[in-house]
Amino acid sequence: MQLPAENRVLSPRTGYTRAHWETAADTLLAAVEPYATEDRALYHLPGNRTSWSGSLSDGLEGYARTLLLAAFRRDETALERYADGLAAGVTGVWPSIEDRSQPLVEAASIALALRLTRPLLWDRLDEPVRQRAAAWLADALTAEPWPCNWELFPVTVGGFLQEIGYEVDESRKAVDRGLSRIDDWYVGDGWYTDGDGRKFDYYNGWAMHLYPVLHAWLADDPRLLDLYGGRLERHLADYARLFGGDGAPMHQGRSLTYRFATTAPLWLGALTGRTPLPPGETRRLASGALKYFLERGAVDDRGLLSLGWHGPNEAVLQGYSGPASPYWASKGFLGLLLPPDHEVWTAVEEPGPVEREDAVTSITPAYWLLQSTSSDGLVRLHNHGSEDVRYDPYYTRLAYSTVTEPSSSYDNSVIVGGDPSRTEIVPLGAGEGWVASRHTAASGARVVSLVVAEGAVEVRAHLVVGAAAGTPVRVTGWSAEEGPRAELVSLHGLLDGVGEVGDGPTLFVALARLTGELDPRPLAELVSVEVDGDHGVSVQWTGGKRTGFRFTESVGRSADSSWSVKPR
Numbered sequence: 001m002q003l004p005a006e007n008r009v010l011s012p013r014t015g016y017t018r019a020h021w022e023t024a025a026d027t028l029l030a031a032v033e034p035y036a037t038e039d040r041a042l043y044h045l046p047g048n049r050t051s052w053s054g055s056l057s058d059g060l061e062g063y064a065r066t067l068l069l070a071a072f073r074r075d076e077t078a079l080e081r082y083a084d085g086l087a088a089g090v091t092g093v094w095p096s097i098e099d100r101s102q103p104l105v106e107a108a109s110i111a112l113a114l115r116l117t118r119p120l121l122w123d124r125l126d127e128p129v130r131q132r133a134a135a136w137l138a139d140a141l142t143a144e145p146w147p148c149n150w151e152l153f154p155v156t157v158g159g160f161l162q163e164i165g166y167e168v169d170e171s172r173k174a175v176d177r178g179l180s181r182i183d184d185w186y187v188g189d190g191w192y193t194d195g196d197g198r199k200f201d202y203y204n205g206w207a208m209h210l211y212p213v214l215h216a217w218l219a220d221d222p223r224l225l226d227l228y229g230g231r232l233e234r235h236l237a238d239y240a241r242l243f244g245g246d247g248a249p250m251h252q253g254r255s256l257t258y259r260f261a262t263t264a265p266l267w268l269g270a271l272t273g274r275t276p277l278p279p280g281e282t283r284r285l286a287s288g289a290l291k292y293f294l295e296r297g298a299v300d301d302r303g304l305l306s307l308g309w310h311g312p313n314e315a316v317l318q319g320y321s322g323p324a325s326p327y328w329a330s331k332g333f334l335g336l337l338l339p340p341d342h343e344v345w346t347a348v349e350e351p352g353p354v355e356r357e358d359a360v361t362s363i364t365p366a367y368w369l370l371q372s373t374s375s376d377g378l379v380r381l382h383n384h385g386s387e388d389v390r391y392d393p394y395y396t397r398l399a400y401s402t403v404t405e406p407s408s409s410y411d412n413s414v415i416v417g418g419d420p421s422r423t424e425i426v427p428l429g430a431g432e433g434w435v436a437s438r439h440t441a442a443s444g445a446r447v448v449s450l451v452v453a454e455g456a457v458e459v460r461a462h463l464v465v466g467a468a469a470g471t472p473v474r475v476t477g478w479s480a481e482e483g484p485r486a487e488l489v490s491l492h493g494l495l496d497g498v499g500e501v502g503d504g505p506t507l508f509v510a511l512a513r514l515t516g517e518l519d520p521r522p523l524a525e526l527v528s529v530e531v532d533g534d535h536g537v538s539v540q541w542t543g544g545k546r547t548g549f550r551f552t553e554s555v556g557r558s559a560d561s562s563w564s565v566k567p568r
Contacts, residue, residue, distance in 0.1 A: 016287035031303025040085035051322030053102035062324035064106035069330035071113035097139035108153035148195035149207035190235030191365035201253025205265035229274035244402030245377020247288030267335035280350035367427035376516025384437035411479035
């Protein structure tokens with residue numbers, strides 16, 4: 001991709017300006033055009049993979065997701081091509097919108113694009129085409145979504161149909177129903193779980209916040225904007241900490257092939273005025289993420305986004321990932337709706353959180369502990385509250401970072417009796433510099449886990465309950481095959497990360513570190529740990545801070561479910 005020269009005066013951190021975003025958008029749009037069908041209703045992108053939904057649905061996905069990019073770019077020439085495709089698509093080319101079907105997802109992108117560009121596209125269509133298009137979209141109002149962020153797709157379609165006066169009552173019901181549903185999943189402090197349970201990931205930003213806030217903004221509804229915009233603003237205070245100094249988003253959760261769609265909530269906050277971030281920091285984080293992927297092969301030699309993370313990578317894909325799936329990255333271009341003279345484009349870049357200071361930050365709704373170090377720009381996420389067993393290992397590891405990905409050798413795990421699984425995660429508490437949880441292994445053993453963090457150093461303690469004496473236990477740390485230095489030092493109950501269960505609940509303790517520093521101080525010089533015979537752990541940091549914890553069992557309850565961790 002041929003980008004403009006970097007501007008290190010306006011953007012001292014990334015060199016990227018609005019011109020870089022515009023060029024990236026234009027290049028991506030031009031690259032997909034040769035793969036459109038003659039009637040432009042479908043975009044069949046190359047590749048040997050077909051999603052669960054089939055090739056026809058994949059072609060619709062290609063149309064819808066790249067239309068969204070054209071809408072954010074407000075490219076009238078491109079929008080004319082998509083208008084032709086719309087006219088053809090709604091004459092029977094596109095698959096119908098049915099319960100829990102992929103076209104429901106794509107209908108939301110089409111509706112949002114039409115709403116954002118109404119004078120440029122919708123209002124220029126012939127009336128018969130508008131009627132057919134509205135009728136096709138209207139099936140989304142009553143189609144049953146999956147009980148997760150999909151509830152917002154009828155909201156997005158309903159908002160557009162309300163605006164154009166089509167099936168207004170049904171549209172209003174769809175909007176109210178979907179917004180009511182996600183309110184059930186709001187857990188506070190700006191965080192949603194993606195459906196029932198404890199599923200925390202980037203869907204918070206590119207779905208759970210994006211669609212209701214955009215709907216409220218486009219509808220000019222102050223009540224809804226106060227509610228959902230307020231949640232977004234609180235979310236961004238945490239969200240900004242999920243980006244590394246090199247621009248990398250945290251490598252956790254599903255649908256990671258959407259890549260710089262992670263920037264959508266940053267732009268959304270600036271667009272709606274609901275952000276705690278200075279304009280220069282917003283652009284620095286967003287441009288950092290775009291640059292991170294463009295410089296690491298996300299776009300191939302044809303100008304297409306590949307299925308993967310940097311370049312192609314099957315490990316980050318799901319069954320619903322088809323050739324056009326990566327183009328939900330289009331959401332990352334939301335910032336182009338802001339005019340060139342908006343302060344988010346004109347302000348000098350400011351450093352992101354990881355560049356300003358070392359910090360250990362607790363995100364209590366998700367029971368995540370974020371550990372960032374300014375010297376190397378690394379961010380680590382200790383996961384003691386998010387779980388979606390369908391997508392292991394991107395939810396079930398104990399820790400993630402902006403510079404590593406889950407490995408096939410089960411990094412950041414406690415392996416009891418050869419079983420690496422981690423299910424039924426129960427948060428047990430969080431505080432300054434620590435977080436704890438309990439989980440179940442497939443063997444039936446329970447593991448109570450605690451991490452205490454300072455700087456780049458981690459104290460990891462695990463109490464194994466309910467396993468037979470002599471059961472082998474292996475504790476793993478970070479996997480860093482290249483780049484950052486990964487360390488794991490066995491302290492209690494372990495030798496080279498391996499131990500075995502004794503008679504009764506058995507405690508295992510280790511030190512871990514992931515660092516980009518070339519010559520870090522030895523771990524033993526930075527922290528000391530004492531373990532007593534009553535499952536107590538005391539941590540003494542070199543700087544003078546001392547903390548203590550005890551693994552305890554509730555009186556009158558069975559040992560298999562009642563163990564917890566208490567600070568002392």
